[in-house]
Amino acid sequence: MSKFTDFIDGIADASGKLAKDELKTLIATAKKDKSDFVRLQAENFERWTNMLADGDLTPKGYKLLVRKMEVLTQLEVIKLKVEAKASAQRLATGLQDIVISALFALI
Amino acid sequence: MQASTAYVSHAGATRLRPFRALLAWLSLAVMAACVAIPVSRYDAGTYAHLTSLKAETAVLLESFDSKPVKANEARIDEVSLSLRKAYEYERGKGADNRDTTAQLTRILDLFKEDVSTYRENGPGTLGKRYFSEAAIVLEQAFDIVIASENAKNKDRRQAP
Numbered sequence: 308m309s310k311f312t313d314f315i316d317g318i319a320d321a322s323g324k325l326a327k328d329e330l331k332t333l334i335a336t337a338k339k340d341k342s343d344f345v346r347l348q349a350e351n352f353e354r355w356t357n358m359l360a361d362g363d364l365t366p367k368g369y370k371l372l373v374r375k376m377e378v379l380t381q382l383e384v385i386k387l388k389v390e391a392k393a394s395a396q397r398l399a400t401g402l403q404d405i406v407i408s409a410l411f412a413l414i
Numbered sequence: 415m416q417a418s419t420a421y422v423s424h425a426g427a428t429r430l431r432p433f434r435a436l437l438a439w440l441s442l443a444v445m446a447a448c449v450a451i452p453v454s455r456y457d458a459g460t461y462a463h464l465t466s467l468k469a470e471t472a473v474l475l476e477s478f479d480s481k482p483v484k485a486n487e488a489r490i491d492e493v494s495l496s497l498r499k500a501y502e503y504e505r506g507k508g509a510d511n512r513d514t515t516a517q518l519t520r521i522l523d524l525f526k527e528d529v530s531t532y533r534e535n536g537p538g539t540l541g542k543r544y545f546s547e548a549a550i551v552l553e554q555a556f557d558i559v560i561a562s563e564n565a566k567n568k569d570r571r572q573a574p
Contacts, residue, residue, distance in 0.1 A: 369541075379558065382517055400567070
C-alpha cells in the first residue's frame with residue numbers, strides 16, 4: 308500500500324460521500340495514461356495528497372493547488388486545438404502549393 | 415500547320431474541361447480552407463518571451479516560501495510588468511492569435527492569484543513548500559503554452 312492509498316483509506320467519511328476506490332482507481336489509471344498531460348496531473352495530485360498526509364501542506368493550501376489543475380486542463384485543451392488547426396493549415400497550404408501552383412501549371 | 419496545332423489544342427482542352435472544372439472547385443475549397451483556419455504562425459519572439467518568463471516567474475514564486483512579502487514587492491512589480499508586456503505582444507497579433515492570447519490570460523491569472531495568496535498569507539502558512547508547488551504548476555502552464563507555440567507552422571519566409 309502506498310502512502311497515497313493509505314491516506315485516502317484513512318479519511319474518516321461517515322456519510323460515505325467520498326468514493327475512495329473510484330478515486331484510487333482514477334489516479335492509478337491516469338498515471339498509466341498515454342497522454343503526458345494526464346500522467347503529469349495524476350502525479351501532481353498524488354504528490355500533493357502525500358504532502359497533505361505528511362503535514363507539508365495545510366488543507367487550505369492543498370485545495371488551492373488542486374483547483375489549479377482546472378486551469379492547466381483549460382490550457383491543454385487550447386493546445387490540442389492549436390495542434391489540430393496547425394495540422395489542417397499544413398494540409399491546406401500543401402494542397403495549395405502542390406495542386407494550384409504545380410499541377411495547374413502542367414495541365 | 416498552324417491550323418492543325420490549333421485543332422489539337424482545342425481537342426485537348428475539350429477533353430480536359432471537366433477535370434479543369436473539378437480542379438477549379440478544389441482550388442476554391444483549398445483557398446477557403448486557408449482563410450478559415452484562424453491560427454497564427456510560429457513566432458520565435460513568443461518562444462523567447464515564454465521561456466524567459468517561465469524561469470523568472472518560477473524563481474520568484476519559489477522565493478515566496480521564505481522571503482517576507484515586503485522584500486519581494488519590487489520584484490513582483492517587475493515580473494508583473496514583463497508578463498503584461500508579453501500578453502500585449504500576443505494580443506497585438508490579432509484574431510488569428512486568439513488561442514495564445516487566451517493561454518496568456520490564464521497564465522496572468524495564475525500569477526495574480528499566487529501573488530494575492532502570498533500577500534494575504536505570507537510565507538509558510540499554507541505549507542512549508544506551498545509556493546514551490548505553485549511554481550511547478552506555473553512552469554507546467556508555461557510548458558503547455560510553449561508546446562502550443564512549437565506546434566504552429568513556420569512562415570515560409572522564416573528560416574527553418
